[in-house]
Amino acid sequence: MPPSTGWPPCWPTRTRIVGEPLRGLGVSPGVGTGPAYRLPDPPGLPPPRPVVDPDAERDRAYAALDAVGRELTARAGAAAEPAGADILRAHAAVAGDRTLRDGVAAAIRAGHEAPHAVAAVLAGHRSALLAAGGRPAARAADLDDLRNRVVAHCLGRPMPAVPEPGHPYVLTATDLAPADAALLDPRRVRAVVTAAGGATGHTAILARAKGLPAVAACPAVLDLPDGTTVTVDGTTGHVTTDAGTLAPAPTRPAPTRPAPARPAPTRPAPARPVPAPDGGAGRTADGHPVALLANIGGAEDLTGVAAEGVGLFRTELLFAHHIDPPSTAEQVAAYRAVFDAMPERPVVVRTLDAGSDKPLPFLAGDREPNPALGIRGVRTARRRPEVLRAQIAALAAAARRSRARVAVMAPMIATVAEAAGFAALCREAGLPSAGAMIEVPAAALRAAGILRVVDFLSVGTNDLSQYAFAADRRSGDLADLLDPWQPALLALIASCAAAGTAAGRPVGVCGEAAADPRYAVVLAGLGVTSLSMTPAAIPAVRAELALRTLDECRAAARGALAADDPESARAAARVTP
């Protein structure tokens, strides 16, 4: 792979208007028209509960696996095409796999109840497949279906059935499992559109075998009310809706009195582009570019700001105060409000960083004894993968329709495999640039390996220093350990920057430390390519960088790195040859 700048080429402007097609990936050729009906999503994992009787719990898990095996075998018998039957028999064989059962039994002994144990074991296999990329990664979706079926059995809930509206229709779904795809009757289903998926998935293979037009990777389709007439072109990937054929909205009980005026669905007015900074782009005295970007929590933070781009778009605000995750439409609108303000400029979005000091109601699990070391950041996807998946799909949809150079990064990445899994999710969704935040020392130590699977790194100095020094960010007594001038922290950043230089990929810093002009000089000297900070700090950092040549920055960095304590590091950085 050639060295990548990590920034995508600019996207064509795409303002979605009624009647204009939704765009996805054509995975099975042909054209089909009909009213769209959505396959409901399968039941999710219940909140974990303690296991009281491990033997009974193991029997429950095995019984669910047996039942799923029988169900898949029965569906194989009912499938019209041999390809579909073979795939379902193969999945039935996986449900009976001995190593799967051994793993589940071990997870139950470790305290996980049946559905969580099955989900955890399959998640391990899933991440290995995702890490491999390409065709193996496409098979991760098959394991998801197996997990969903086992979870449904454990809960005694039915798997959602394919709609039967009584006339031919277009089937829409978040994703379509092979077990459903194999049984689709082309006389009743005119076409299939899914929010997830790709060309090499089993669903695509089965749709082609049936001659059923299909479009995948089209998250916007989930926003269509049931009954909307759509035309699906499985060659171009276009799904056309026509305003004139919109069926009535789903009926609800009529309000007994006029409903109070509600704000219109989140559809912010077209954002005006943020002006480029007066002082121009960030650079050293000898012209070495260092992008100076803004940390924001939403489009409102861009009011009155001039910036080269956004280096950290925190998405938690959008999710806070929600009992359930925000809808795709709400997310797309919020992301677009930022993207549209930054045409042709970089916007780095951090996926949901929940947990620890930022708990969210819908992600709340059991109370953790030590939340900072628990399920937070990208780790929340271990329990609720669908939340991350939906966010990535919404980001991809918003990116496709804007001209910003959108890049997406995951917080709290600890291993190459986690980074690879996240990058695969992003690529599957069609996002052009995926990155990893470096906040965990383990990830800083393996920066080169992580850069082989993602397009860029962004160092979060606050968390990196908390974890490297085993010092709680909120502990005032330990503030000296959390000083960003600690040479050990600088050394971790230096190793990330060196990995980026070697790989020809961008490495940014987005912690508060980047807002200190002297520190910014050291970061530039270490090889950091962008600094992201609160917008108000940008002019001072720009002015300081403009006074130093790259060689002076490097000398400051060498001096600070060689120091034994923060005070000497500060002093060393002041000396310029």
Added chain:
Amino acid sequence: MIRTVTIRSAAGLHARAAATVAAAAAGAGIPITVRRTGRPAVPADCPLALLTLAATPGTELTVEADGDDAALDRVAALLADPDADRG
């Protein structure tokens, strides 16, 4: 006994191929393992374990068993089958 095979089917070692190999290994009557370089060996009769090898065209796998050349050869031949994705 050891056999080294290279995956040749265009789709790699996918679910259907893994199920076929696992069924043959289960019928062999002796334990057979498959190893991808640098990873732990997995039992050849476990389709999920085979799938998670994430073997793609060109991946080299080592198949191992104590005795019974014929059973080992059958499993090795199924793994190396270039038409495994058509079955």
